[in-house]
Amino acid sequence: MVARSEESRQAIIGATLTLIGLGEDKPGTTVQRLTIEAIAKRAGVSKATIYRWWPSKVAVVIDAFVSDYLQHTPIDPALPADDALAAHVRSVVRQYGSDEGMIVAQIIAEGQYAPDVLRQFHERFWDDRARVVRELLQRGVDEGLFREDLNLDIAASFIYAPIYQRLLLGGGPLDDAFADDLLSFALPPLRKPIAR
Amino acid sequence: MVARSEESRQAIIGATLTLIGLGEDKPGTTVQRLTIEAIAKRAGVSKATIYRWWPSKVAVVIDAFVSDYLQHTPIDPALPADDALAAHVRSVVRQYGSDEGMIVAQIIAEGQYAPDVLRQFHERFWDDRARVVRELLQRGVDEGLFREDLNLDIAASFIYAPIYQRLLLGGGPLDDAFADDLLSFALPPLRKPIAR
Amino acid sequence: MVARSEESRQAIIGATLTLIGLGEDKPGTTVQRLTIEAIAKRAGVSKATIYRWWPSKVAVVIDAFVSDYLQHTPIDPALPADDALAAHVRSVVRQYGSDEGMIVAQIIAEGQYAPDVLRQFHERFWDDRARVVRELLQRGVDEGLFREDLNLDIAASFIYAPIYQRLLLGGGPLDDAFADDLLSFALPPLRKPIAR
Amino acid sequence: MVARSEESRQAIIGATLTLIGLGEDKPGTTVQRLTIEAIAKRAGVSKATIYRWWPSKVAVVIDAFVSDYLQHTPIDPALPADDALAAHVRSVVRQYGSDEGMIVAQIIAEGQYAPDVLRQFHERFWDDRARVVRELLQRGVDEGLFREDLNLDIAASFIYAPIYQRLLLGGGPLDDAFADDLLSFALPPLRKPIAR
DNA sequence: CGATAAACGAGACGGTACGTCTGGTCTTGTG
DNA sequence: CACAAGACCAGACGTACCGTCTCGTTTATCG
Numbered sequence: 001m002v003a004r005s006e007e008s009r010q011a012i013i014g015a016t017l018t019l020i021g022l023g024e025d026k027p028g029t030t031v032q033r034l035t036i037e038a039i040a041k042r043a044g045v046s047k048a049t050i051y052r053w054w055p056s057k058v059a060v061v062i063d064a065f066v067s068d069y070l071q072h073t074p075i076d077p078a079l080p081a082d083d084a085l086a087a088h089v090r091s092v093v094r095q096y097g098s099d100e101g102m103i104v105a106q107i108i109a110e111g112q113y114a115p116d117v118l119r120q121f122h123e124r125f126w127d128d129r130a131r132v133v134r135e136l137l138q139r140g141v142d143e144g145l146f147r148e149d150l151n152l153d154i155a156a157s158f159i160y161a162p163i164y165q166r167l168l169l170g171g172g173p174l175d176d177a178f179a180d181d182l183l184s185f186a187l188p189p190l191r192k193p194i195a196r
Numbered sequence: 197m198v199a200r201s202e203e204s205r206q207a208i209i210g211a212t213l214t215l216i217g218l219g220e221d222k223p224g225t226t227v228q229r230l231t232i233e234a235i236a237k238r239a240g241v242s243k244a245t246i247y248r249w250w251p252s253k254v255a256v257v258i259d260a261f262v263s264d265y266l267q268h269t270p271i272d273p274a275l276p277a278d279d280a281l282a283a284h285v286r287s288v289v290r291q292y293g294s295d296e297g298m299i300v301a302q303i304i305a306e307g308q309y310a311p312d313v314l315r316q317f318h319e320r321f322w323d324d325r326a327r328v329v330r331e332l333l334q335r336g337v338d339e340g341l342f343r344e345d346l347n348l349d350i351a352a353s354f355i356y357a358p359i360y361q362r363l364l365l366g367g368g369p370l371d372d373a374f375a376d377d378l379l380s381f382a383l384p385p386l387r388k389p390i391a392r
Numbered sequence: 393m394v395a396r397s398e399e400s401r402q403a404i405i406g407a408t409l410t411l412i413g414l415g416e417d418k419p420g421t422t423v424q425r426l427t428i429e430a431i432a433k434r435a436g437v438s439k440a441t442i443y444r445w446w447p448s449k450v451a452v453v454i455d456a457f458v459s460d461y462l463q464h465t466p467i468d469p470a471l472p473a474d475d476a477l478a479a480h481v482r483s484v485v486r487q488y489g490s491d492e493g494m495i496v497a498q499i500i501a502e503g504q505y506a507p508d509v510l511r512q513f514h515e516r517f518w519d520d521r522a523r524v525v526r527e528l529l530q531r532g533v534d535e536g537l538f539r540e541d542l543n544l545d546i547a548a549s550f551i552y553a554p555i556y557q558r559l560l561l562g563g564g565p566l567d568d569a570f571a572d573d574l575l576s577f578a579l580p581p582l583r584k585p586i587a588r
Numbered sequence: 589m590v591a592r593s594e595e596s597r598q599a600i601i602g603a604t605l606t607l608i609g610l611g612e613d614k615p616g617t618t619v620q621r622l623t624i625e626a627i628a629k630r631a632g633v634s635k636a637t638i639y640r641w642w643p644s645k646v647a648v649v650i651d652a653f654v655s656d657y658l659q660h661t662p663i664d665p666a667l668p669a670d671d672a673l674a675a676h677v678r679s680v681v682r683q684y685g686s687d688e689g690m691i692v693a694q695i696i697a698e699g700q701y702a703p704d705v706l707r708q709f710h711e712r713f714w715d716d717r718a719r720v721v722r723e724l725l726q727r728g729v730d731e732g733l734f735r736e737d738l739n740l741d742i743a744a745s746f747i748y749a750p751i752y753q754r755l756l757l758g759g760g761p762l763d764d765a766f767a768d769d770l771l772s773f774a775l776p777p778l779r780k781p782i783a784r
Numbered sequence: 785c786g787a788t789a790a791a792c793g794a795g796a797c798g799g800t801a802c803g804t805c806t807g808g809t810c811t812t813g814t815g
Numbered sequence: 816c817a818c819a820a821g822a823c824c825a826g827a828c829g830t831a832c833c834g835t836c837t838c839g840t841t842t843a844t845c846g
Contacts, residue, residue, distance in 0.1 A: 109305035161357035189385040501697035553749035
């Protein structure tokens with residue numbers, strides 16, 4: 001018995017990142033045009049080795065992206081919940097406005113054809129972030145900033161919705177101005193109504 | 197000079213709809229797996245004829261979908277603006293919950309790799325609907341139902357955002373319950389604050 | 393009824409000659425790569441017009457070649473038959489060593505696939521020349537230079553054979569040296585044996 | 589590394605022979621109409637496999653013809669040189685009068701457009717036969733049958749010339765009568781002049 | 785410590801589709 | 816009504832990848 005070669009794994013992931021334009025050098029294809037053959041060639045690895053360990057090229061892309069590239073957009077526990085949420089949203093928007101956004105968009109695109117890709121996307125991207133935001137919203141409720149009847153799931157999900165919409169459908173840049181528009185639309189209904 | 201053959205056009209569009217699962221018979225592939233070769237074969241048409249009139253398979257799909265299939269989700273002018281909006285949202289959600297939604301999702305997916313697909317999507321799907329909703333929102337403002345400082349563009353866009361999110365990212369069914377959640381989240385911030 | 397357009401005919405023949413590299417300008421394709429479409433385009437003529445008057449592209453080539461290009465290699469009646477034959481052979485060899493030879497070779501090549509092309513070749517190239525040579529051989533017999541039991545048909549044909557062999561199979565240049573080799577091999581057996 | 593599949597090679601060569609009409613079954617196209625796609629289909633082989641190992645369809649044809657089909661027309665060392673030559677010529681003429689001749693003619697035809705085809709023809713058909721005939725002529729000289737000043741190259745080449753002429757230009761059948769005509773024309777000049 | 789079994793590179797293989805090209809036919813409108 | 820313009824069907828072209836497979840070759844354990 002021989003253990004899986006960590007060297008090969010790294011080579012494959014590195015080649016993949018380079019090929020989709022996230023590495024040092026800059027070939028820069030799309031996920032659609034990325035081929036297993038190209039990864040194998042650039043990684044100096046046999047096609048069979050890739051097929052042995054990943055079920056599809058998208059799986060390699062997700063693996064590469066998550067394990068070696070993804071930067072987290074943490075939430076500042078020192079800020080009040082509404083400000084922390086605003087900061088988080090701006091950070092996410094900025095992240096999705098860069099090359100990373102394009103890859104995420106392409107992964108979601110591939111997910112339209114492969115349910116397990118979408119599942120992977122949820123497990124490795126979405127769930128963590130949604131949970132963090134849910135907790136933040138709960139904190140806001142606890143702090144008396146947000147209304148008590150808030151449906152955390154729906155709220156957390158809908159705050160992100162316009163970001164993904166713009167990422168996937170376009171219609172304008174993912175920049176700070178957009179983040180501000182988003183916040184000015186989505187924050188008010190979260191707030192506790194002013195006592196009257 | 198010889199005019200374009202309407203017969204061929206119909207055959208191509210019909211074959212395309214059938215192949216992606218929207219026709220009478222039910223082959224039912226995805227847009228990704230759909231091939232020009234298959235369309236040509238089923239339409240009894242030469243590949244060259246397709247390439248002559250459409251730049252890509254996605255262009256054929258959009259054309260087929262819009263011109264022969266798309267059902268409009270009209271807005272009832274007799275209802276008050278808020279009720280009309282609610283009815284419209286429920287209608288759109290229901291539409292996207294069906295086979296049509298899958299095709300829209302796949303078109304958007306292809307759009308991640310071809311900017312002009314996304315542009316086509318905007319021109320032939322989005323713009324009309326966004327305009328209609330904008331007008332509806334304006335009517336709501338005029339009727340005194342919605343707040344006067346409403347940014348119509350942003351509002352119209354963000355109302356749709358959760359629908360596309362669920363369509364593309366999953367996370368639950370596109371059904372009436374979802375429509376209600378969406379409305380209960382998105383409608384309140386539109387309303388004119390009750391005079392205090 | 394409108395008469396056949398001589399203007400079109402000339403344009404088609406001119407375009408064809410140019411395309412196979414015998415015209416003023418020098419595109420220079422082979423007969424194989426020559427297409428009716430290209431002829432039509434360059435002649436400013438519809439494809440249908442060509443198909444109406446010629447059965448195939450090779451027919452156009454033969455027509456163009458024979459009617460507007462072919463140079464005759466006449467036989468000098470002032471010379472003794474053996475010298476006249478030698479001059480004629482040198483002239484033919486020189487002609488076949490040029491661009492014309494390549495076209496003849498290509499016409500013969502096409503003739504392997506179309507019997508009527510070969511027939512045309514005989515009728516419009518070969519028969520005249522063979523007859524002329526036969527007459528020359530007869531003259532040689534009459535003049536007492538050539539043996540009386542000469543089979544004129546066979547002799548005429550076999551004198552040309554090495555020329556076509558070299559034209560079609562290669563093996564060396566079609567130049568004066570070759571003509572001399574040919575003559576020194578083929579002339580002696582024609583001659584009347586020296587009385588012994 | 590995996591070795592080349594002899595099975596595939598055989599299938600391709602067999603399919604090719606059948607398609608050009610030399611196999612058991614009898615489709616019988618010409619080399620011109622023969623397509624790589626048809627070979628691949630009939631051989632149950634991928635097009636890529638053919639392209640991997642042969643540069644063109646004519647290369648496949650030559651390979652198939654030479655390696656699996658070509659019959660040698662040996663020279664009988666027991667006969668005197670002139671009789672052996674006559675036997676050889678009759679044998680070659682008979683061979684070229686059959687289906688094999690048609691294929692050879694078509695290969696030469698293709699050679700007009702591809703120099704390397706002609707080169708292959710020389711290397712794999714011509715050179716051997718020419719050498720054998722040269723040796724035979726030499727033997728004839730040694731035996732005192734043929735003249736001592738014979739240019740072996742030219743003589744060997746010119747003996748074949750009328751055969752190729754009739755093969756390629758037609759003008760009559762390649763039968764024994766033709767072989768006899770050829771011999772009665774080409775043999776005498778080879779012979780040593782009778783001492784006078 | 786030598787056998788053995790997995791992991792690996794290399795790449796051949798049967799397939800499928802690509803987008804381009806040509807052939808030959810047919811249609812329409814113009815001079 | 817001959818013609819140009821060119822749309823059309825048919826299908827081959829050569830290329831690129833797919834995913835599977837068989838090769839040796841190379842380790843790393845285990846008997």
